[in-house]
Amino acid sequence: MESHNSSLLWVLMIIFVSTINISFVHGLGVNWGTRATHPLPPNIAVKLMKDNGFNKVKLFEAEGWALDALKNSGIQVMLGIPNDLLGSLASGVTVAENWVAKNVSAYVSRGVDIRYVAVGNEPFLKTYKDMFTNTTLPALKNIQAALIKAGLGRQVKVTVPLNADVYESSSGVPSEGNFRADIHDLMISIVKFLSDNMAPLTINIYPFLSLYADPHFPIDFAFFAGTNAPVMDGSVSYTNVFDANYDTLVWALEKNGFSSMPIIVGEIGWPTDGDLNANIQYARKFNQGLLSRINQGQGTPKRKTLSDIYFFGLIDEDAKSIDPGNFERHWGIFNYDGTVKYKLDLGKNQTLVPAKGVQYLPRQWCVMAPRASETDPNLADSIKYACTYADCTSLGFGSTCGGLDARNNASYAFNRYFQTFNQQKSACNFNNLSVITKTQPTTGKANCKYEIMIDVGKHQKARSPGTSAAADAEAGKSFGCFVMAVFLLISLVA
Numbered sequence: 001m002e003s004h005n006s007s008l009l010w011v012l013m014i015i016f017v018s019t020i021n022i023s024f025v026h027g028l029g030v031n032w033g034t035r036a037t038h039p040l041p042p043n044i045a046v047k048l049m050k051d052n053g054f055n056k057v058k059l060f061e062a063e064g065w066a067l068d069a070l071k072n073s074g075i076q077v078m079l080g081i082p083n084d085l086l087g088s089l090a091s092g093v094t095v096a097e098n099w100v101a102k103n104v105s106a107y108v109s110r111g112v113d114i115r116y117v118a119v120g121n122e123p124f125l126k127t128y129k130d131m132f133t134n135t136t137l138p139a140l141k142n143i144q145a146a147l148i149k150a151g152l153g154r155q156v157k158v159t160v161p162l163n164a165d166v167y168e169s170s171s172g173v174p175s176e177g178n179f180r181a182d183i184h185d186l187m188i189s190i191v192k193f194l195s196d197n198m199a200p201l202t203i204n205i206y207p208f209l210s211l212y213a214d215p216h217f218p219i220d221f222a223f224f225a226g227t228n229a230p231v232m233d234g235s236v237s238y239t240n241v242f243d244a245n246y247d248t249l250v251w252a253l254e255k256n257g258f259s260s261m262p263i264i265v266g267e268i269g270w271p272t273d274g275d276l277n278a279n280i281q282y283a284r285k286f287n288q289g290l291l292s293r294i295n296q297g298q299g300t301p302k303r304k305t306l307s308d309i310y311f312f313g314l315i316d317e318d319a320k321s322i323d324p325g326n327f328e329r330h331w332g333i334f335n336y337d338g339t340v341k342y343k344l345d346l347g348k349n350q351t352l353v354p355a356k357g358v359q360y361l362p363r364q365w366c367v368m369a370p371r372a373s374e375t376d377p378n379l380a381d382s383i384k385y386a387c388t389y390a391d392c393t394s395l396g397f398g399s400t401c402g403g404l405d406a407r408n409n410a411s412y413a414f415n416r417y418f419q420t421f422n423q424q425k426s427a428c429n430f431n432n433l434s435v436i437t438k439t440q441p442t443t444g445k446a447n448c449k450y451e452i453m454i455d456v457g458k459h460q461k462a463r464s465p466g467t468s469a470a471a472d473a474e475a476g477k478s479f480g481c482f483v484m485a486v487f488l489l490i491s492l493v494a
């Protein structure tokens with residue numbers, strides 16, 4: 001009897017412990033964008049995800065080197081299809097079959113755990129002006145058919161990652177939520193198709209962009225710490241924009257007969273540079289607030305438990321388009337090289353751990369020559385040139401390197417360029433205004449550093465910069481995200 005009891009106890013404990021494990025890792029996902037001049041080597045990036053409890057990853061397109069690194073990693077993959085492929089995928093099922101064969105079946109058979117194919121990326125952003133409204137649903141259907149034909153219909157689900165401006169609320173409160181009038185019927189067709197195929201809807205939610213778009217946005221409503229001016233929706237009180245936004249979608253679905261449609265949050269996060277409100281303090285506050293909720297299994301007023309959430313993003317990307325704003329290159333939870341930006345409590349007494357094994361270029365920098373004059377007529381053009389080809393988004397107003405003195409300003413730009421071009425001698429030659437130094441320079445400003453880039457040559461899976469089209473797929477995100485619903489909510493608050 002006693003041994004029976006104790007084995008029962010063990011079984012219960014194992015169930016208990018594995019439940020805890022599941023609740024810790026459940027739905028902890030991250031976007032792995034790769035628009036960087038010096039991308040973190042894929043094997044190191046995958047290890048970084050695993051070490052920090054990310055067991056789901058979203059890729060913006062099928063890049064072989066990234067998928068290869070995910071083989072047998074235990075990480076589940078949502079694989080994106082860029083918008084520019086939607087037209088051809090919509091044109092015939094054979095194109096979709098080829099895409100699935102080459103980009104899904106081939107990797108699944110090699111041990112990549114692909115769970116979702118994300119068809120398009122925010123294809124209905126208002127700024128795209130209907131460019132993809134005719135092709136998204138046919139492409140979705142063709143991909144679904146191709147997956148079934150490939151024998152992957154059960155294992156791999158389709159979805160469409162949408163920006164939050166596909167729904168809105170006429171009065172501003174979530175319960176008035178519905179799909180945007182111009183795409184209402186299309187959204188219903190898509191949701192119905194996903195529902196028929198037991199597939200989820202995916203939505204990207206960006207409270208940062210609410211703040212970016214409207215300086216009067218009540219800042220504490222962006223975070224999860226409560227607010228002294230909650231938005232009342234009937235008897236329900238909304239203390240943060242995430243809940244309000246998410247529930248606007250839940251109401252929209254419910255109103256159209258899809259009350260139990262699963263919703264994945266495909267992108268959510270906060271950038272750390274490139275804007276006054278893009279800073280470490282806010283990013284930490286937002287991501288920690290969200291993480292704590294995930295770990296506590298806390299949902300929104302309308303959905304008691306949330307499905308998978310993919311943070312945006314894993315690392316900074318210095319080659320992303322900055323059309324939406326300078327902050328675009330600074331969404332990483334980690335710096336470009338996998339070092340930790342700020343402390344996050346991951347639950348279970350774990351905090352973020354950095355990437356291991358990264359190899360850097362030699363310890364040398366390109367700075368403004370001491371003999372060069374700040375009034376040299378070539379200086380401004382030289383800085384401009386450096387910043388055209390290298391990432392100077394940290395130099396802007398309100399950014400980590402904003403307000404440097406003229407000398408450091410020039411040095412920062414020169415060094416960025418020099419590092420971006422792998423420290424070639426010729427990359428430190430700005431009309432004789434610069435010199436290479438082996439003495440580590442300091443900018444005089446906290447958080448503003450003269451960086452050294454990763455030595456991509458020393459890492460096996462290195463590739464040349466700028467070979468992917470993913471950035472363009474990602475770039476449009478910031479427009480339109482925040483939604484009439486939110487602005488109206490704000491006017492209610494005000």
Ligand SMILES: *[C@@H]1O[C@H](CO)[C@@H](O)[C@H](O)[C@H]1NC(C)=O
Pocket residue numbers: 061062063081082095098099100102103
């Ligand atoms: C596989 O995906 C890549 C990246 O999106 C794309 O360039 C390529 O055309 C796809 N292959 C096929 C056969 O469609």
Ligand SMILES: *[C@@H]1O[C@H](CO)[C@@H](O)[C@H](O)[C@H]1NC(C)=O
Pocket residue numbers: 130131132134
């Ligand atoms: C989408 O289809 C409609 C109806 O056939 C057509 O009028 C419209 O021009 C198409 N839009 C695009 C962007 O191709």
Ligand SMILES: *[C@@H]1O[C@H](CO)[C@@H](O)[C@H](O)[C@H]1NC(C)=O
Pocket residue numbers: 349
């Ligand atoms: C949590 O971490 C701290 C510091 O590393 C350690 O002292 C403490 O024992 C840990 N607690 C648990 C429950 O593991």
Ligand SMILES: *[C@@H]1O[C@H](CO)[C@@H](O)[C@H](O)[C@H]1NC(C)=O
Pocket residue numbers: 380383384387395403404405406407409410
């Ligand atoms: C720093 O460089 C930028 C880019 O050329 C320029 O706009 C700015 O005025 C410079 N700031 C100082 C203090 O020189």
Ligand SMILES: *[C@@H]1O[C@H](CO)[C@@H](O)[C@H](O)[C@H]1NC(C)=O
Pocket residue numbers: 431432
């Ligand atoms: C840079 O300096 C070298 C050597 O002093 C000189 O020959 C060259 O003309 C200078 N170039 C420029 C652009 O000033």
